[in-house]
Amino acid sequence: MWWRSASFILDRNDNLLQDDSVPKPESRLLSPPASYMAETVHNPNPINKISAYYQTRAAHHGVVTSDWLAQAQAAVGRDQPSDSDTSLKSSASVKPFSVIEEFNNWRKQPDLAEAVAAVRALASVIRSSEANTIAELQSELKAASDSLKSWDTTSISLTAGCDLFMRYITRTSAFEYEDFNSAKSRFLERAEKFGEISYKARKIIAMLGQDFIFNGCTILVHGFSRVVLEILKTAAESRKVFRVLCTEGRPDRTGLRFANELAKLDVPVKLLIDSAVAYSMDEVDMVFVGADGVVESGGIINMMGTYQIALVAKTMDKPVYVAAESYKFARLYPLDQKDMVPAVRPIDFGVPIPSKVEVETSARDYTPPQYLTLLFTDLGVLTPSVVSDELIQLYL
Amino acid sequence: MIPPARHASDNLSRAVGMAVPTVSQLRVHPPVDSLQAGSYALSDSVFSASPTRSPSSRIGIDGEFSEDSANWIKRDNSGRLTAAVPTGVPDLTQSIEASNNENNGEVVGGPPQKNSKLLKAKTTKAERRALQEAQRAAKASAKAPEQTSKPEKQANQKKYVSQLASSSVVHEKKGGDKPLEKDRKKDMPPPRMQFDNKSWVEKAKKRSVVKQTEARNRVEIFRHLPQYERGNQLSDLGSSFFQMGDMHPAVYKVGLQFLAGDIMWSNTRCISMLQAFQKVIEDYSTPPERTTLARDLTAKINASVSFLNECRPLSISMGNAIRFLKARITKLTLAQTESEAKTSLCSDIDNYIQAKIVLADKQIVIHAVTKICDGDVILTYGSSSLIEMIILRAHELRRQFRVVIVDSRPNLEGQQLLRKLVEKGLSCTYTHINAVSYVMHEATKIFLGAASVLSNGTVYSTVGTACIAMVAHAYHVPVLVCCESYKFHERVQLDSICSNELGDPDVIAKVPGRTNNCLDDWASKENLQLLNLAYDVTPADYVSTIVTEYGMIPPTSVPVIVREFGREHVLI
Numbered sequence: 001m002w003w004r005s006a007s008f009i010l011d012r013n014d015n016l017l018q019d020d021s022v023p024k025p026e027s028r029l030l031s032p033p034a035s036y037m038a039e040t041v042h043n044p045n046p047i048n049k050i051s052a053y054y055q056t057r058a059a060h061h062g063v064v065t066s067d068w069l070a071q072a073q074a075a076v077g078r079d080q081p082s083d084s085d086t087s088l089k090s091s092a093s094v095k096p097f098s099v100i101e102e103f104n105n106w107r108k109q110p111d112l113a114e115a116v117a118a119v120r121a122l123a124s125v126i127r128s129s130e131a132n133t134i135a136e137l138q139s140e141l142k143a144a145s146d147s148l149k150s151w152d153t154t155s156i157s158l159t160a161g162c163d164l165f166m167r168y169i170t171r172t173s174a175f176e177y178e179d180f181n182s183a184k185s186r187f188l189e190r191a192e193k194f195g196e197i198s199y200k201a202r203k204i205i206a207m208l209g210q211d212f213i214f215n216g217c218t219i220l221v222h223g224f225s226r227v228v229l230e231i232l233k234t235a236a237e238s239r240k241v242f243r244v245l246c247t248e249g250r251p252d253r254t255g256l257r258f259a260n261e262l263a264k265l266d267v268p269v270k271l272l273i274d275s276a277v278a279y280s281m282d283e284v285d286m287v288f289v290g291a292d293g294v295v296e297s298g299g300i301i302n303m304m305g306t307y308q309i310a311l312v313a314k315t316m317d318k319p320v321y322v323a324a325e326s327y328k329f330a331r332l333y334p335l336d337q338k339d340m341v342p343a344v345r346p347i348d349f350g351v352p353i354p355s356k357v358e359v360e361t362s363a364r365d366y367t368p369p370q371y372l373t374l375l376f377t378d379l380g381v382l383t384p385s386v387v388s389d390e391l392i393q394l395y396l
Numbered sequence: 397m398i399p400p401a402r403h404a405s406d407n408l409s410r411a412v413g414m415a416v417p418t419v420s421q422l423r424v425h426p427p428v429d430s431l432q433a434g435s436y437a438l439s440d441s442v443f444s445a446s447p448t449r450s451p452s453s454r455i456g457i458d459g460e461f462s463e464d465s466a467n468w469i470k471r472d473n474s475g476r477l478t479a480a481v482p483t484g485v486p487d488l489t490q491s492i493e494a495s496n497n498e499n500n501g502e503v504v505g506g507p508p509q510k511n512s513k514l515l516k517a518k519t520t521k522a523e524r525r526a527l528q529e530a531q532r533a534a535k536a537s538a539k540a541p542e543q544t545s546k547p548e549k550q551a552n553q554k555k556y557v558s559q560l561a562s563s564s565v566v567h568e569k570k571g572g573d574k575p576l577e578k579d580r581k582k583d584m585p586p587p588r589m590q591f592d593n594k595s596w597v598e599k600a601k602k603r604s605v606v607k608q609t610e611a612r613n614r615v616e617i618f619r620h621l622p623q624y625e626r627g628n629q630l631s632d633l634g635s636s637f638f639q640m641g642d643m644h645p646a647v648y649k650v651g652l653q654f655l656a657g658d659i660m661w662s663n664t665r666c667i668s669m670l671q672a673f674q675k676v677i678e679d680y681s682t683p684p685e686r687t688t689l690a691r692d693l694t695a696k697i698n699a700s701v702s703f704l705n706e707c708r709p710l711s712i713s714m715g716n717a718i719r720f721l722k723a724r725i726t727k728l729t730l731a732q733t734e735s736e737a738k739t740s741l742c743s744d745i746d747n748y749i750q751a752k753i754v755l756a757d758k759q760i761v762i763h764a765v766t767k768i769c770d771g772d773v774i775l776t777y778g779s780s781s782l783i784e785m786i787i788l789r790a791h792e793l794r795r796q797f798r799v800v801i802v803d804s805r806p807n808l809e810g811q812q813l814l815r816k817l818v819e820k821g822l823s824c825t826y827t828h829i830n831a832v833s834y835v836m837h838e839a840t841k842i843f844l845g846a847a848s849v850l851s852n853g854t855v856y857s858t859v860g861t862a863c864i865a866m867v868a869h870a871y872h873v874p875v876l877v878c879c880e881s882y883k884f885h886e887r888v889q890l891d892s893i894c895s896n897e898l899g900d901p902d903v904i905a906k907v908p909g910r911t912n913n914c915l916d917d918w919a920s921k922e923n924l925q926l927l928n929l930a931y932d933v934t935p936a937d938y939v940s941t942i943v944t945e946y947g948m949i950p951p952t953s954v955p956v957i958v959r960e961f962g963r964e965h966v967l968i
Contacts, residue, residue, distance in 0.1 A: 296949065369950070392949070
């Protein structure tokens with residue numbers, strides 16, 4: 001808005017002249033536009049500013065700073081009383097069970113993917129539900145899924161996992177020959193299977209991806225993706241000789257953790273600061289990144305810095321490979337970097353920053369499909385344009 | 397050297413439906429082998445000059461030729477046998493073109509030579525054989541006393557030529573079909589007529605209802621598209637109302653409205669055409685002769701369609717709707733009574749309009765509105781009813797944004813949109829297309845409508861859209877094209893020339909508000925041609941996303957939508 005029109009000064013003056021109901025341009029700039037969400041959903045997460053998804057990831061990485069920890073503690077402390085508000089509204093009695101609590105429990109496990117945690121939480125909803133008909137169960141699940149999604153609007157795999165499970169439920173709940181209990185058990189079975197599928201997915205992707213690693217190649221890695229780690233593990237186990245350049249990945253310092261893991265595998269690894277990517281790009285043969293979400297255009301949403309690296313790689317004609325499970329495909333379509341739900345993370349610079357100085361705290365960026373070469377998924381090795389094909393088949 | 401059987405039966409059964417024994421009959425023929433030997437040299441001769449200059453090795457074979465066209469079929473079929481991949485023989489077809497087409501023989505001679513040189517390395521023996529057969533056929537037909545068969549063969553060739561959207565001389569060869577096709581299809585108007593073929597144009601004129609006179613200074617590069625004099629058609633048509641005969645008055649009325657320009661937008665045109673067809677169906681009664689309802693009604697619909705096509709060339713959305721209607725008609729079973737069939741057809745048409753147009757529009761508005769945020773500057777071009785709905789809906793939802801409307805001569809459609817938006821209280825900017833690079837830096841999003849989206853993601857829309865999209869791409873502004881899925885088409889178009897619509901050139905010459913137009917007598921100047929194009933083609937690279945009722949899809953996914961939700965799944 002600032003840079004778009006020479007007349008923004010005039011716009012501002014006009015707005016100042018209008019009545020108070022119109023939000024001032026300054027406030028418009030600082031508060032995240034609420035209109036991104038299609039419907040205004042009550043967000044029970046008390047900390048609007050900090051993205052729970054990225055918090056959890058940082059927790060998994062185990063590299064935390066002290067003041068961040070304090071904030072996290074405060075967050076957890078404040079969460080519990082509000083959870084009771086978000087309990088399911090389906091039955092008159094107030095349930096002690098809360099799907100969000102359940103979800104958080106599952107999510108704390110470091111090796112579990114977000115979507116699987118979500119599906120497991122929904123499965124526990126089914127288990128503890130007192131509904132007698134499929135329709136009732138469906139509506140309970142829908143309410144639970146909505147509350148999960150609204151609790152953390154920034155997590156794409158959470159949304160995608162919930163959507164996939166709900167889709168399975170709605171698609172298959174019309175079987176008339178089935179009675180209620182068998183349907184229930186079928187749903188639970190499916191939820192279990194989902195966890196297995198997700199675990200197997202990583203193995204499949206690892207097998208597909210490690211084919212692209214040849215002896216003597218140099219791989220650039222950004223962010224801490226368990227799938228990419230799996231690929232490199234598999235390649236190392238098949239006795240391939242390669243080396244890895246890791247970006248530091250501030251502010252989460254994912255690179256440090258990744259380098260740790262690779263050192264355990266005896267893979268030669270070199271750490272770069274984020275600014276040294278272009279400098280080192282000519283000795284790189286390929287770039288591997290994971291994805292938080294794969295969007296409909298074929299682009300990916302991933303940790304901040306991925307877009308930059310993809311741009312540099314494209315300019316220097318290096319392939320960029322993305323490793324993502326198929327449940328991360330989401331029906332989003334960002335048109336530019338700011339077109340997503342903002343996910344912010346606190347950044348610790350180590351020194352105090354004056355309050356007048358703004359800090360860009362977004363935790364993720366969007367890489368458009370033209371900068372990506374291939375996607376390794378459990379559905380196979382795909383080009384970015386196939387993502388929409390899969391999504392249409394899945395959701396329509 | 398003798399072609400394998402699978403190709404033979406494949407081609408024969410597909411092309412002519414002749415019995416396979418013909419193949420064996422041909423194989424016995426001794427000259428077949430000698431043809432192979434000489435065939436490579438022959439391909440040279442075709443392009444250099446007329447087919448009469450054939451090497452001596454062929455003369456003996458020609459002597460065996462009877463001037464009977466039936467034999468010609470067989471000969472040509474044997475040629476087809478060896479064409480293992482009929483589609484891969486562009487130079488062959490060019491040869492037929494060159495030899496048969498008296499109109500632009502010289503024009504064609506140029507490019508095929510270059511192509512032939514490039515492709516010669518790749519022609520297989522089979523293709524050369526096919527080439528040669530065609531030349532022999534051409535020579536035979538050139539020598540044949542029955543000159544009348546030639547234009548028909550030409551016409552049928554051209555018919556197949558025209559089925560591909562290309563005005564250049566590269567096309568699929570289906571030579572063996574020609575003589576039989578001519579009998580079947582003589583009476584049908586060719587689906588994609590090429591107007592630079594004189595014989596075809598004459599035939600079309602005989603069939604046509606609307607009397608059109610061809611325009612004076614025709615633009616050469618668009619010779620394959622119809623260019624007619626405006627002005628007289630309406631009054632002519634109006635006066636000949638009572639001689640209409642079979643034409644239903646509703647269709648006639650719609651045709652007149654198209655001609656006069658009262659109904660312009662592709663959705664409106666499609667809806668009014670479908671409603672006219674509804675009336676046709678309601679008033680229809682099967683004639684007592686042997687024909688069934690399905691067949692007779694289809695014939696009636698075809699006649700109406702060709703009339704409407706003459707009034708104004710059909711848009712792609714209308715073509716899709718007609719295909720849907722015909723598919724529905726063919727699905728009618730004999731078990732239904734006439735009135736049942738008619739009511740079911742009418743309700744099908746209603747459902748189509750509701751589902752594919754009205755409800756689809758509502759769904760598109762819901763999807764597109766999520767992309768309009770506070771502080772946006774939306775740029776739009778011309779006037780599209782869908783874009784208007786989207787903008788008004790976003791305004792209702794209290795989003796704070798402003799609109800830049802880019803307009804262009806000669807229609808100045810943007811003024812209607814401007815009026816409607818300003819009435820609702822939106823802040824708008826209005827400019828002409830020559831200023832688009834000046835305002836583009838302000839825009840945050842571009843919303844465009846489309847007449848159709850083709851299979852490779854290309855957007856076929858009002859002329860000027862490509863310019864806007866290109867400038868937007870250069871400024872990295874996202875372009876959203878909003879289009880209902882019934883307008884998607886499987887065809888692919890690479891440029892705006894091969895298929896387009898030409899408007900009235902006089903409209904360009906007159907600038908409103910000026911008293912002395914320097915172009916008033918443009919027709920008298922021989923070197924001056926005025927071109928008024930209606931559509932242009934925007935490549936998929938310039939489009940960020942296409943908003944359909946199924947959601948937002950990337951341009952590469954259009955064939956997926958066509959495949960999944962294509963004509964077969966038409967009902968809702």
